[in-house]
Amino acid sequence: MKIKLELFxxxxxxxxxxxxxxxxxxxxxxxxxxxxxxxxxxNNFKGNxxxxxxxxxxxxxxxxxxxxxxxxxxxxxxxxxxxPPIGGG
Amino acid sequence: MxxxxxxxxxxxxxxxxxxxxFIASSKCGASIYFVGTVRxxxxxxxxxxxxxxxxxxxxxKSFEEIYQESQGKFKFENSAVFIEHVKGHVKLGETSIIIAxxxxxRAQAYDLSRFIIEEIKKRTPIWKKEHYENKDSEWxxxxxxxxx
Numbered sequence: 001m002k003i004k005l006e007l008f009x010x011x012x013x014x015x016x017x018x019x020x021x022x023x024x025x026x027x028x029x030x031x032x033x034x035x036x037x038x039x040x041x042x043n044n045f046k047g048n049x050x051x052x053x054x055x056x057x058x059x060x061x062x063x064x065x066x067x068x069x070x071x072x073x074x075x076x077x078x079x080x081x082x083x084p085p086i087g088g089g
Numbered sequence: 090m091x092x093x094x095x096x097x098x099x100x101x102x103x104x105x106x107x108x109x110x111f112i113a114s115s116k117c118g119a120s121i122y123f124v125g126t127v128r129x130x131x132x133x134x135x136x137x138x139x140x141x142x143x144x145x146x147x148x149x150k151s152f153e154e155i156y157q158e159s160q161g162k163f164k165f166e167n168s169a170v171f172i173e174h175v176k177g178h179v180k181l182g183e184t185s186i187i188i189a190x191x192x193x194x195r196a197q198a199y200d201l202s203r204f205i206i207e208e209i210k211k212r213t214p215i216w217k218k219e220h221y222e223n224k225d226s227e228w229x230x231x232x233x234x235x236x237x
Contacts, residue, residue: 008144009216010228059234061214065146069236081144086214087231 001026002077003033009084010054014040024074030060031070033080059083090169093152095145098177108189112169117191119198123206125186127179131229135222141185143176144214151213159204168192168201174215 005020014020022036034055041051061081062068074080092111096103105122112120127139152172159170171189179185188205192198209215211232220226 006144008214009142009231012142013228057233059236061144061147065150067147067234067236072236081147083144083147083214083234084216084228085231085233086212087210087217087229 001028001074003074004079005033005037006079006081008081009086011058011082011084014044014051019079028074029070030068030072030074030080033060033074034058034070037082054084055082057085091153091156092171092173093149093156094173095143095148096173096175098175098179103173103175103184103187105184105187105189107173108171108187111171112189112191114167114169114191116167116193117169117198118193119195120189120191121198121202123186123188123202124184125206126184127181129181131219134219136181136219137222138178138180138220139185140178140218140220140226141174141176142216142218143174145176147214148174151209155205155208155212158208159201162204163197163201165192165197165201168197170201170205172205172209174209174213176215 001024003022003024005022007014007018024032037055038052041048041055045051059067061083063078129136156170169191174186188202190198190201192201212234217229218226219229
């Protein structure tokens with residue numbers, strides 16, 4: 001199952017594009033997706049500690065624009081947004 | 090009465106005249122305009138500009154939720170709220186956000202305006218990348234959002 005991870009804020013430094021793509025097993029959760037992103041950071045940025053902390057402190061947003069917990073089951077191919085700690089205004 | 094919008098600076102400008110038009114009402118005796126601008130110094134670094142990033146759909150949803158909560162909390166009659174936030178690059182001194190409120194009385198307008206900006210700071214998914222005089226830039230650390 002392919003997941004397109006839309007990048008926002010500091011996570012934009014993960015790629016020159018606006019997104020990353022991950023292949024997840026059926027019935028994966030946000031927790032599994034977070035683990036995949038941490039693996040991506042390990043492999044592509046030599047385990048950059050700041051990037052790992054960023055992933056660990058980020059929330060995730062479903063295609064329906066809801067902030068979802070680590071237990072949220074991803075039941076179909078979809079776009080998911082990574083929401084790093086925020087600070088606008 | 091609520092107006093919300095993300096202003097994409099590559100396409101349009103953020104302008105206070107739009108806020109003035111929206112909140113104008115003879116039922117209200119007090120108007121407050123909060124205008125956020127880019128400051129020249131942060132953490133002892135000389136700032137030349139900020140790039141704002143936004144999850145547009147979530148931002149609008151968050152503005153609407155904050156407005157609904159404010160209506161439940163304050164129960165003011167005939168209030169008007171205008172919220173616009175930019176995305177893209179903002180130079181020193183330029184505007185990043187306008188919150189305009191109109192209420193019957195001044196105390197209500199101050200309370201409502203303050204509530205809205207403080208809630209936006211806590212929970213609206215907007216990010217800042219500061220640019221400095223020495224050409225460095227960095228994403229500012231923020232507050233984590235939790236799932237409900």
